[in-house]
Amino acid sequence: MASQGQGDVKRDLVPVQALSKVVSSERVEGVRNRFQSAFGHSPQFFLRVPGRVNLIGEHIDYCGYAVLPMAIGYDVLIAGRSDPKEEDAEPTVRVINVNSTYPDFSGTLSQVKRALVEREEGKAPEWYLYVFCGLMGVVEELKREGNSRSLEICVDGRVPARAGLSSSSALVCAATLATLQANNITLSKNEIADLSARSERYIGTQGGGMDQAIAMLATAGSAQFIEFIPKLKASSVSLPKSAVFVVANSLAEANKAANDSYNYRVTECRFATWILAKKRGLKIDGMWKPLDLQLELKATLDELLGLVDKELHEEPYTVSELMKVLNVDESFLRENSTIKATFSSSSTFKLRQRIQHVYSEAGRVELFRSVCQEELGYPGVLRKLGKLMNMSHQSLRELYQCSHPQLDTLVHLAQDNSHGARLTGAGWGGCAVALLERAQLENFLAVLKSKYYEPVLGISDIQEHVFVTTPSQGASILEE
Template identity: 50%
Template sequence: MPGELKDAVPVVPLHEWKGAAGRLSKLGGSTGRPDFVVRVPGRVNLIGEHVDYCGYGVFPMAIEQDVFVAVRLVQSGRGSGPPRLILTNTATDQYPPFSCAIKDVREHLSLRRPGESPPWHLYYLCGVLGVLESLGLEGKLEGDTSFEVVVDGRVPPRAGLSSSSALVCAAALTTLVANKGDMTRSDLASLCAQSERHIGTQGGGMDQAIAFLATAGTAQRIEFLPTLSGEKVTLPPSAVFVIANSLVEANKAASDGYNVRVAECRLATWVLAKALGVADFLSLEKVKELQVALGVSLDEMVALVEKHVRKEAYSAAEIAAVLCLPVATLAEKPLMNRIPLENLKLKLYHRITHVLKEAARVAEFHTACCSPSVDLARLGGLMNASHTSLRDLYECSHPRLDELVGLAQGMAYGARLTGAGWGGCMVALCDEGQLAPFLEGLKNKYYSSEGDEGIQKHVFVTQPGAGASILE
């Protein structure tokens, strides 16, 4: 059992979770009581967007909304074929059932159609495949034990709150438990970050890290280099964080936008490294790796970008010329071969400038939270600056998100998009005195067409929640 390993995912009595009995009944369905249940939370990132895949730290916390997964091990009998994975979602009207032989998981993932929103079961298969690979069991499971899995997700989908990554993490954890594997929380987080890339997006690991490392009552300052680590940070007691859904669905796996941003940051790293005479610059994958190699500060990195990376967009041919590479060779590089590189105008200056200044904002936000005299206006100002940068430099916001963030100005200390963007949610910071008028303002000015239930359905106040657990 993973809970027996030091720093493993904790094993928690099922009755400790609010509403667990009702959910267990719902999860059991017609298959009877499950052999075990796992729970993985969603998350909200307070600041530090689009920097994890560049190697820089982030500042998320787990939320109450979560994914519950119940697993029942079923003896299918001799002659019934290889072990199967049988998936059911409690929201069957949105997420149809799926079943396949476990040996065929990789094949089903390979059938994913780029440019389309992946069906929900593919995210589950990512987690399954990641653990089977790690345990050396891919294609090797024998016997007559199949896995009946029922999923109950409470994280709003396509809202930038990590519903997809929570499902990947839950799938990995259930597969680990079912196969009696051992893995630390950090190792599981890293494995899930890698395995989610089977879906096509080149994420950086924040969502998976907070899913496993979160602790109730604290946010986390998560760093990725030189290794994954998390520092618990107690948020100011006077701070209230409100999450509001823009009602614009965001799915980073359904388009090239996310991967293009990752590629632009890598290209900016190469262009800057080449200009500075860094040997073997093509081995660099993250902006922070270059910063560490140069031994300079974030401010000094910004100055180097100003000097060596032009503000105008580049074509692929222009970047190839700077790097002294044939365009075809550049287009075949890992990650570059996942996007329509030669058809894009690549805004390297804008992207890397956002990353460096956002990394500095994360550090300042952390310092401000740890200060004996907390200034909520300072924290809010950093959140506002983050959103402005995401809107103007990273160009990953949406007009409805901008409207929502704009409404928060004057009613809250600050607000910003949270998650990858292009829709999804805003997170706003206020205090107890601002909360009621803020919620009323959102109800009247943004959710008026949703009726009286709109504010209850699409807006919630959140506190730092616990990370993944195995429930017994």
């Protein structure tokens, strides 16, 4: 990709890798053949973006706090081609999938915009709308509308959908990178991660940026401690050599863009931050995240948890109570929430529970990183990390209420047969991640099969639903 107005500034760019060393020849030929049969010519470029598993730090990225994920081997592979638009003509977009059960799309840039704006609320979005998020991020945020080239894309997504492994964000990042590649725009990995995070909000999800950051910034062999404030930063975290992480899909599917559960939690954290700020005589203007309050008060996480205990009550807050405490009207609350469409005067908000989870989970992330940095090789390190994962799941289940009965069954079974386990991803279904030693692996898989997959789901072949993972490489452009 050619640089665009960046002078001689040195930037951390998306790496270029040999296609044959990253993707199997069989998979490449499958994508190439699908592309050629649909479009009548060969693709100009290939790229890949991985999914991720979050080891600890759930639902706190949009609150400003650091998280600790790693990239996995499952990825999104894109083959693409761009062509100059005809003079005075609008650029066209054609999107296909190697999986024939997913519908194709062909239309103009205006039709792409309309598809995003007019998507049906409460219904799971069509897969190609996530591609459009990345496309529109480049077109609108980088002011490329008048200069954009027509684009043809073929997608082969191998990240399990609706499993909490960031399949949708990986697709958004891949589409962002493909659009940049097609238009000869060079951005750093950090810039692409930031752009992709903003772009995914076209689909209505108010995420915090973890998924896009790990997709772009991951390095093979280590997890990443990802910070968002004052700016996006990723630091490698070495994991115990004896550690094995197993991801198991509960097959309870969740789609955070199909309902308001995810965005509701974002709003509850915001309102809790405002009330605590008000109780301390602070202005709520510009204070959007729980971390903003911590920075303003210069308080420790333990001190903040004490403040929560003192100032927030267990019962859900009503709109009328929020109006009274914050001295605002209902329209202010609605317009500054992330649930405008479903906000009503009868809405209630569990503020104490949500922010208790946020502050305690932020502390667990710090402890997890500290143990990995200072106690690798010492006895009991896996037990300590596993205990933090167990505590995280309990908090997510009881305080954040984002688990699922089926997922809880799987997590509890995993906890009984490993050092620790928790849900990973947004929740409301999806996957569990468990920490164990390699010597435990055979028994662990047998237990999951005999006590969960066979009796609960009637599945005897679990290979498709359970996998061992190690930290993988982030996004890359692939050359033949």
